[in-house]
Amino acid sequence: MTDTVNADPAELAKFSELAHRWWDLESEFRPLHEINPLRLDWIDGIAPIAGRKVLDVGCGGGILADSMARKGAEVLGVDLADKALKVAQLHALEAGTRGVKYRSVSAEALAAEQPATFDVVTCMEMLEHVPDPASVVKACADLAKPGGWVFFSTINRSLKAFMLAIVGAEYVLGMLPRGTHEYQKLIRPSELAAYCRAAGLDLRHTRGLEHNPVTRRYWLSSDTSVNYMFATQKPAGSL
Structure with missing residues (x-):
């Protein structure tokens, strides 16, 4: 790990322990x-992924990447x-998932290596875990082909999100390990929109993700006060 890599060693260690x-x-x-089918259907409804070259940035154990490959996409998870990543590779082998590969590489390094390569780029539940989220957004934009789609999901930095996503989910209900999210690292939609504009991405669609902890039901809505997703597009004439 070098100082130039946009990653927090403590965050990597946290997720490695749970791998x-x-x-x-x-x-x-x-x-x-539980939320993966909602995310997958939303992405596929905007930018059909079958037969497309797709990149999943911050893929973790491969939950989304594996499901996109099963939809017929050619997927690279990083x-x-x-x-x-080893867990993701093992699962793909055991499940017989075709069309998905995994690499240990940062978004920024891959963007320098393979600019304008992917039809669809996804970066879900990752931006709130890196020191410089704007750098990741810029890398995702650079990796997309002109006219390609870039999807993000993260958590709003709001009082409601603090109470539900941190206090509720981590400390009261135990849905997530304590310390999974840090309030100061959460990202307001206005901030993410600014990162996207600076990276040359056009914001096309926004959706919120809501949850009932009693019924464990999740659904998409227009409420972006806690969990939310952005669908952005790289202009067709851009390089």
């Missing part, structure tokens, strides 16, 4: 499994948590 539990549906990663 063996990525595909345990009753583990700390259960919420990611992350800097090597243990999580």
